[in-house]
Amino acid sequence: MTERIRTMVVGLGPIGLETARMALERQGLELVAAVDLDPEKHGRDIGELLSLDATGVTVEDDSIAALRRLDPDLAILCTTSFLPRVSDWIEEVARAGVDVLSSAEELLLPDLQHPELARRIHAAALEGGATVLGTGVNPGFVLDFLAVLATGVCRRVESVRGVRVVDAARRRLPLQRKVGAGLSREEFEALAADGRLGHVGLRESTALVARALELPHDEVTQSLEPVIAERDVATPHLTVAAGQVAGIRNIGVATLAGIPAVTLDLSMYVGAPDPRDEILLEGDPPLSFLVPGGVPGDLATAAILVNSARQVAAASPGLKTVLELPPPRCVR
Amino acid sequence: MTERIRTMVVGLGPIGLETARMALERQGLELVAAVDLDPEKHGRDIGELLSLDATGVTVEDDSIAALRRLDPDLAILCTTSFLPRVSDWIEEVARAGVDVLSSAEELLLPDLQHPELARRIHAAALEGGATVLGTGVNPGFVLDFLAVLATGVCRRVESVRGVRVVDAARRRLPLQRKVGAGLSREEFEALAADGRLGHVGLRESTALVARALELPHDEVTQSLEPVIAERDVATPHLTVAAGQVAGIRNIGVATLAGIPAVTLDLSMYVGAPDPRDEILLEGDPPLSFLVPGGVPGDLATAAILVNSARQVAAASPGLKTVLELPPPRCVR
Numbered sequence: 001m002t003e004r005i006r007t008m009v010v011g012l013g014p015i016g017l018e019t020a021r022m023a024l025e026r027q028g029l030e031l032v033a034a035v036d037l038d039p040e041k042h043g044r045d046i047g048e049l050l051s052l053d054a055t056g057v058t059v060e061d062d063s064i065a066a067l068r069r070l071d072p073d074l075a076i077l078c079t080t081s082f083l084p085r086v087s088d089w090i091e092e093v094a095r096a097g098v099d100v101l102s103s104a105e106e107l108l109l110p111d112l113q114h115p116e117l118a119r120r121i122h123a124a125a126l127e128g129g130a131t132v133l134g135t136g137v138n139p140g141f142v143l144d145f146l147a148v149l150a151t152g153v154c155r156r157v158e159s160v161r162g163v164r165v166v167d168a169a170r171r172r173l174p175l176q177r178k179v180g181a182g183l184s185r186e187e188f189e190a191l192a193a194d195g196r197l198g199h200v201g202l203r204e205s206t207a208l209v210a211r212a213l214e215l216p217h218d219e220v221t222q223s224l225e226p227v228i229a230e231r232d233v234a235t236p237h238l239t240v241a242a243g244q245v246a247g248i249r250n251i252g253v254a255t256l257a258g259i260p261a262v263t264l265d266l267s268m269y270v271g272a273p274d275p276r277d278e279i280l281l282e283g284d285p286p287l288s289f290l291v292p293g294g295v296p297g298d299l300a301t302a303a304i305l306v307n308s309a310r311q312v313a314a315a316s317p318g319l320k321t322v323l324e325l326p327p328p329r330c331v332r
Numbered sequence: 333m334t335e336r337i338r339t340m341v342v343g344l345g346p347i348g349l350e351t352a353r354m355a356l357e358r359q360g361l362e363l364v365a366a367v368d369l370d371p372e373k374h375g376r377d378i379g380e381l382l383s384l385d386a387t388g389v390t391v392e393d394d395s396i397a398a399l400r401r402l403d404p405d406l407a408i409l410c411t412t413s414f415l416p417r418v419s420d421w422i423e424e425v426a427r428a429g430v431d432v433l434s435s436a437e438e439l440l441l442p443d444l445q446h447p448e449l450a451r452r453i454h455a456a457a458l459e460g461g462a463t464v465l466g467t468g469v470n471p472g473f474v475l476d477f478l479a480v481l482a483t484g485v486c487r488r489v490e491s492v493r494g495v496r497v498v499d500a501a502r503r504r505l506p507l508q509r510k511v512g513a514g515l516s517r518e519e520f521e522a523l524a525a526d527g528r529l530g531h532v533g534l535r536e537s538t539a540l541v542a543r544a545l546e547l548p549h550d551e552v553t554q555s556l557e558p559v560i561a562e563r564d565v566a567t568p569h570l571t572v573a574a575g576q577v578a579g580i581r582n583i584g585v586a587t588l589a590g591i592p593a594v595t596l597d598l599s600m601y602v603g604a605p606d607p608r609d610e611i612l613l614e615g616d617p618p619l620s621f622l623v624p625g626g627v628p629g630d631l632a633t634a635a636i637l638v639n640s641a642r643q644v645a646a647a648s649p650g651l652k653t654v655l656e657l658p659p660p661r662c663v664r
Binding site: 022025141149153157213283287289291292295299302304307308323325327328329331 | 477487657
């Protein structure tokens with residue numbers, strides 16, 4: 001693989017911008033296009049948005065026009081968590097023979113909630129000879145990929161427990177808002193009922209682990225509850241008073257007759273003690289894998305997208321999961 | 333993959349026997365042959381050697397005859413650490429179209445010390461349409477595979493440090509002997525000079541990590557020194573007196589102009605405190621991955637062989653490394 005992978009980044013929010021930065025840094029990738037719908041960004045050099053020197057890549061707003069003009073090898077999509085908003089676009093791009101990598105959380109295991117969309121994307125990818133992959137840190141690495149490969153050294157696995165604890169006080173304001181920091185319990189519950197709070201993708205992670213390990217299960221469920229601050233917590237962006245919502249606890253469970261086979265327990269709240277990622281396997285041998293401090297979310301999601309580019313380029317066509325490709329790795 | 337993988341296990345030492353046991357347990361594998369050169373084992377049912385009921389698989393001594401008679405899909409080879417002793421055999425089996433999985437440590441990265449043998453095995457595998465893979469826990473997982481995939485979430489990696497600490501007091505007698513427990517320093521040095529002590533494969537692990545991460549290096553070296561017991565240590569198998577050798581410390585280093593890019597630090601001695609596997613990445617972000625207690629060696633090596641069978645069956649032909657296939661996982 002000596003040719004550089006001609007890469008288009010679509011969606012220049014925090015993750016897309018970091019992805020574009022890393023694509024510029026990597027010898028193996030060539031950033032050929034950057035696309036965003038925000039008129040504020042149009043016509044500006046991507047280097048300017050990244051506080052870098054000019055790169056010659058100007059932000060444009062029509063990804064399909066860019067694709068036709070530039071014929072990239074790979075499109076990295078960082079626009080949304082939800083598959084229905086992007087599945088037509090992914091189909092079109094894959095059918096044109098361009099690989100697609102995306103941080104869209106539902107793309108981790110798209111047939112779980114959108115089997116018809118998954119079927120169509122897979123067919124388009126086969127037709128175009130392209131590979132489509134959803135990945136990221138969570139979902140995509142800490143609670144699913146790592147949990148599954150940890151079992152590679154096991155004779156038998158009875159159950160899997162994954163724990164991710166994020167201290168939202170150390171994260172950017174949009175994440176603090178996403179977890180509801182500073183809301184009252186009532187505000188939290190109203191937003192949660194509306195589906196406007198909580199982490200997307202935990203259901204997909206849970207199902208991916210249960211399926212990959214062939215752990216019998218009859219149900220995959222997900223719960224969301226607020227974590228209430230026990231004392232005032234100040235962050236660089238906001239302050240949460242005791243009694244207000246500090247953030248969320250999301251639990252995904254795959255159960256058989258009510259007994260959990262896979263439990264993924266995600267806490268993201270300001271002031272969370274002992275941030276970490278942890279996989280606990282019950283089986284023979286029992287094993288645990290720990291990432292003290294936890295893998296940082298945004299930076300690492302951009303990194304894993306870029307670090308998966310070669311694997312996607314080398315893969316056979318179709319809609320894949322992270323478990324079907326060789327593992328991502330960081331190269332120059 | 334609904335068909336069972338017809339599997340032959342060759343070499344019925346501790347790892348081969350455990351591998352045969354797991355092949356019998358797994359729904360996805362069918363144990364069709366068990367081979368060992370030891371006349372004590374010939375003609376006995378493999379179930380008897382495993383303290384199980386009769387299985388109908390009788391231990392035989394001619395692996396090629398077994399292969400011709402039974403036409404397995406996969407041969408799992410657990411006879412030696414050293415490639416020159418088995419490369420003719422691997423070539424013949426691969427050329428016959430049978431996949432080969434082996435715990436032979438040098439097969440992790442065979443072209444490092446034996447480029448001509450690696451070239452011949454690869455050619456035979458292509459000719460026969462077979463896949464050949466060397467794997468295990470160490471080498472194959474804790475200090476190399478895990479180190480590389482841990483970087484999947486990194487923007488940049490400057491150096492990698494892997495640490496494995498094994499308390500040999502908790503392991504079987506052959507391992508205690510292999511690390512020199514109970515020897516005098518003089519005896520240790522005489523055996524070490526003869527190449528009869530120390531872990532095989534650390535050089536391969538070190539080079540695999542450096543290559544996979546494209547960390548520039550001009551040298552890969554390996555050192556071996558005894559760990560001297562500071563006080564008496566009793567194990568179920570032997571007692572080491574203070575001042576005697578408790579075991580080994582092996583360090584593999586990939587350096588550029590003397591600066592280490594990859595350091596793999598393996599200690600195996602009786603009474604070793606804080607047994608663990610640990611990967612420490614310097615870069616952006618810095619990260620560490622910890623397996624408290626460490627992955628147990630023999631059981632887990634048998635497990636990862638069996639857990640790699642599907643990946644090998646699905647792979648394209650040729651001589652592969654563990655980084656070129658989807659990760660192993662434990663399934664029923």
